[in-house]
Amino acid sequence: MRTAQPDKRTRLIETATKLAYGRGFRETSLADIAEAARVPVGNVYYYFKTKEELAEAVVERRLDEFRAARAEWDRLGSPKERLLAFVGSVHANREQLARGGCPVGGLCSELHKEGGALAKKSATLFTEPIGWLQKQFRAAGHDKDSRELAMHLFSSFQGMAAVAHGANDPKVVVMEVRRLKNWINTL
Amino acid sequence: MRTAQPDKRTRLIETATKLAYGRGFRETSLADIAEAARVPVGNVYYYFKTKEELAEAVVERRLDEFRAARAEWDRLGSPKERLLAFVGSVHANREQLARGGCPVGGLCSELHKEGGALAKKSATLFTEPIGWLQKQFRAAGHDKDSRELAMHLFSSFQGMAAVAHGANDPKVVVMEVRRLKNWINTL
DNA sequence: GTCTATACCGAGATAGAC
DNA sequence: GTCTATCTCGGTATAGAC
Numbered sequence: 552m553r554t555a556q557p558d559k560r561t562r563l564i565e566t567a568t569k570l571a572y573g574r575g576f577r578e579t580s581l582a583d584i585a586e587a588a589r590v591p592v593g594n595v596y597y598y599f600k601t602k603e604e605l606a607e608a609v610v611e612r613r614l615d616e617f618r619a620a621r622a623e624w625d626r627l628g629s630p631k632e633r634l635l636a637f638v639g640s641v642h643a644n645r646e647q648l649a650r651g652g653c654p655v656g657g658l659c660s661e662l663h664k665e666g667g668a669l670a671k672k673s674a675t676l677f678t679e680p681i682g683w684l685q686k687q688f689r690a691a692g693h694d695k696d697s698r699e700l701a702m703h704l705f706s707s708f709q710g711m712a713a714v715a716h717g718a719n720d721p722k723v724v725v726m727e728v729r730r731l732k733n734w735i736n737t738l
Numbered sequence: 739m740r741t742a743q744p745d746k747r748t749r750l751i752e753t754a755t756k757l758a759y760g761r762g763f764r765e766t767s768l769a770d771i772a773e774a775a776r777v778p779v780g781n782v783y784y785y786f787k788t789k790e791e792l793a794e795a796v797v798e799r800r801l802d803e804f805r806a807a808r809a810e811w812d813r814l815g816s817p818k819e820r821l822l823a824f825v826g827s828v829h830a831n832r833e834q835l836a837r838g839g840c841p842v843g844g845l846c847s848e849l850h851k852e853g854g855a856l857a858k859k860s861a862t863l864f865t866e867p868i869g870w871l872q873k874q875f876r877a878a879g880h881d882k883d884s885r886e887l888a889m890h891l892f893s894s895f896q897g898m899a900a901v902a903h904g905a906n907d908p909k910v911v912v913m914e915v916r917r918l919k920n921w922i923n924t925l
Numbered sequence: 926g927t928c929t930a931t932a933c934c935g936a937g938a939t940a941g942a943c
Numbered sequence: 944g945t946c947t948a949t950c951t952c953g954g955t956a957t958a959g960a961c
Binding site: 573574575576578652656657659660661663664673674676677681699702703705706707708709710712713714716717718720723726727730731 | 750760761762764765838839844846847848850851860862863864865869886889890891892894895896897898900901903904905906910913914917
Binding site: 767768779787 | 937938939
């Protein structure tokens with residue numbers, strides 16, 4: 552059934568993603584999610600057997616968001632431009648990062664502690680972007696140290712998000728982004 | 739000390755700190771803490787009016803841990819040595835960082851989302867170390883950009899901890915620490 | 926397929942005996 | 944001061960009408 556609104560399953564995932572970003576997934580109750588998505592509570596279980604299954608869908612959704620951005624970046628002419636676009640998007644989202652931290656970082660850290668299948672799945676929130684970054688560095692001619700470079704870039708990103716959030720100050724993102732852009736340009 | 743048996747209060751805080759590090763504070767029940775600390779559940783409320791008050795004590799304890807380390811570093815002869823000692827301790831704890839993330843980073847991020855007084859208090863987990871780092875950079879002759887340098891160092895630390903934890907790989911710490919040591923030495 | 930009502934459990938917190 | 948027993952509430956999850 553297709554209405555003007557996205558279907559209920561999609562609405563639940565989107566709402567859960569949004570609410571979990573602000574409060575953490577565990578702290579967000581199914582009742583809250585269902586209400587905000589305008590779906591009766593009991594009905595959630597028609598779409599997801601357990602809350603954990605909903606968590607997996609949230610991870611999947613974050614991955615999709617990254618993939619959509621990646622698809623845009625991949626259209627750019629050179630690996631260096633693609634790396635700069637990645638860094639630029641971090642800068643563009645600095646206010647959000649300061650308010651709620653990194654959307655994938657927080658989720659990854661939280662679900663990692665749950666253990667089990669969820670821990671493994673959530674790790675792809677990091678490994679997939681890092682893999683893409685590594686590919687760009689390799690394409691830019693850095694064969695031997697592509698992994699180190701990718702890790703450094705992603706680690707810097709996670710760090711600035713954590714500090715911007717914890718100290719409630721988006722300025723650290725501005726400073727670090729400037730540093731990273733210089734660094735990329737001189738590679 | 740407000741009790742006839744200070745050991746229990748301390749035991750509760752230490753146990754809560756340890757358990758919260760592994761699973762997150764919110765996910766750790768008072769029952770679990772009390773049992774592990776060998777204190778009857780109901781008795782917890784003699785030492786802490788609410789769970790939130792216990793959280794504050796945990797933050798205080800993490801701050802004390804940092805202050806103890808800082809006291810050692812402050813004995814070193816030069817600011818540069820002190821900065822290198824800070825970075826060295828990160829390297830020494832890399833296995834732990836990969837297993838459970840940064841003890842202050844995770845706590846800060848989690849409590850920040852709770853809002854209220856706890857959010858403010860937890861921010862000092864970041865601001866106090868950053869302040870100390872800034873002081874070292876200033877003492878090393880970097881008057882104008884001491885804040886930027888301190889933020890960069892702390893942000894790098896948070897980033898490597900997040901990635902080491904999320905991707906389950908302590909190697910990123912080794913790589914980043916090497917980079918930071920070179921950076922400090924050429925300042 | 927969709928929704929209401931509810932079971933069930935574990936959490937934080939309290940009362941009060943000793 | 945210390946501990947046991949218990950209350951209450953909110954959470955996940957289920958049963959079953961429609």
